Ligand SMILES: Nc1ncnc2c1ncn2[C@@H]1O[C@H](COP(=O)(O)OP(=O)(O)O)[C@@H](O)[C@H]1O
C-alpha cells in the first residue's frame with residue numbers, strides 16, 4: 001500500500017431501524033481511483049450504508065474518514081462539501097424544469113439566472129468531458145430514464161464530486177445503454193474520480209469493478225475482495241448464502257386465441273416526435289412477446305397506447321374490443337394489467353400505503369368495495385396475504401410506498417397486477433430492481 005490515504009474509510013458502521021438491523025458492524029473502504037462494487041440482494045443494506053456516506057442517515061455506531069480525515073455529516077450538504085456525490089435509485093429531478101435549471105437547483109450561484117445560455121454551455125462542456133450526452137435545454141419530462149440518470153450524474157459532477165456513489169445505476173438502463181454507461185465510469189476514473197458501484201448483478205460487478213464488498217442481511221460477507229481470482233459462483237454464494245442455479249428450463253408454451261391485436265398503430269412521444277410508426281403485432285393467449293430496443297425507441301409508448309394512457313392512430317383490440325384512444329378503464333375491464341417503466345410516478349402512489357396501492361385498481365369491486373364504502377379489514381387482509389406471498393420486505397402494510405426499496409416497490413406493483421388475474425400483461429422492464 002502507498003501512503004495516499006483512502007478516499008473513504010467506513011469502519012464498524014451499525015444502523016438500526018425499528019425492527020431491522022440494516023447494517024451490522026460494516027467495514028467499507030474505497031481507494032483513490034478505483035471502482036469498488038457493493039454487492040448484495042434486495043434489502044441487504046446497500047442503500048442504507050451509502051445514504052450514511054452521503055449524509056442522509058446518521059449511523060447508530062461507527063466512524064467515517066474521508067481522505068484520511070474523520071468526518072461527521074449532519075446533512076447531504078456536508079457530504080457534498082467533502083466531495084461526495086450520490087446518484088439515487090429514485091431520481092430527484094424537477095420534471096417541468098430544464099436540465100441546466102435542475103443542475104443549478106439549490107446552488108448559491110447564480111442567484112438570478114440572467115444568462116442561462118452561459119450555464120447551458122458549462123453543462124454541455126461537462127457532459128462532453130465524460131460522454132454524458134444530454135441536451136441542457138430539454139425539460140426533464142421530455143427525457144428518457146437513461147437521460148435523466150445522466151442529468152443526476154452531471155449534477156454531482158457540477159458540484160465538484162470526486163467520490164461518486166451510484167445506487168443500482170444499471171437498473172434503469174437497457175442492455176445496449178449499459179455498455180455506454182460502463183465507458184462513462186471508466187472515463188470518470190481515468191480523470192481521477194473514485195466510484196462506488198452498488199449492484200445486485202454479478203455479471204456487471206465482474207465487468208467493471210476492481211474490488212467488491214458483499215453484504216448479506218446487513219453483514220459483510222466479503223470485505224474489499226480483489227475481483228481477480230474470485231468466481232461468479234463464489235460471489236453468488238456470498239450474496240445469497242447458498243448455491244445458485246443459473247439455468248432455467250423453459251417448456252414450450254401452450255398457445256391459444258388472439259388476445260392482443262395491434263393494427264397500423266402510430267403515436268408520438270412526450271416531445272411530440274413520432275415514436276411508433278405503423279406498428280402491427282398480435283399476441284395469443286399463453287404467449288410471451290418480447291420487445292427489444294434501447295430505451296427511448298418506442299417501447300414505453302407502445303405499452304401506453306395499449307393501456308389507454310396515450311392517444312394513437314390505428315386500432316388496438318383486446319379480446320376483440322377496441323381499447324385504443326379509450327380511457328384506461330376500458331383496457332382494465334378487458335383484463336389488461338400494466339407494469340410501467342416508471343414505478344414511482346405511474347405505477348404507484350408514493351404517499352399512499354402498501355394496502356392502498358394494492359387495492360388501487362379493485363377498490364370499487366367486491367369483496368373490498370361494497371357499494372359506497374371500502375371494507376378496510378378485507379383490504380388489509382388482502383395486502384397482508386400478498387405481502388407474505390410476494391415476500392415484500394416492509395415493517396407493515398401501512399408503510400408508505402415511498403419508503404420501500406426499488407425491488408420491494410416493484411413487488412407491490414407485481415402483486416397488485418398479477419392478483420387481478422389479467423388476461424394480458426404489459427410489462428416494461430419488469431425485472432428492473434429484482435434479484436437474479
Ligand atoms: N428509512 C427506513 N426505515 C425503516 N427501515 C428501512 C429504512 N430504509 C431501509 N430500511 C430497511 O433496511 C433494510 C435494508 O434496506 P436497503 O438499505 O434499502 O437495502 P438494499 O439497498 O440493499 O436493497 C431493509 O430491510 C429495509 O426495509
Ligand SMILES: [Mg+2]
Nearest residue numbers: 046047405406
Ligand atoms: Mg437499495
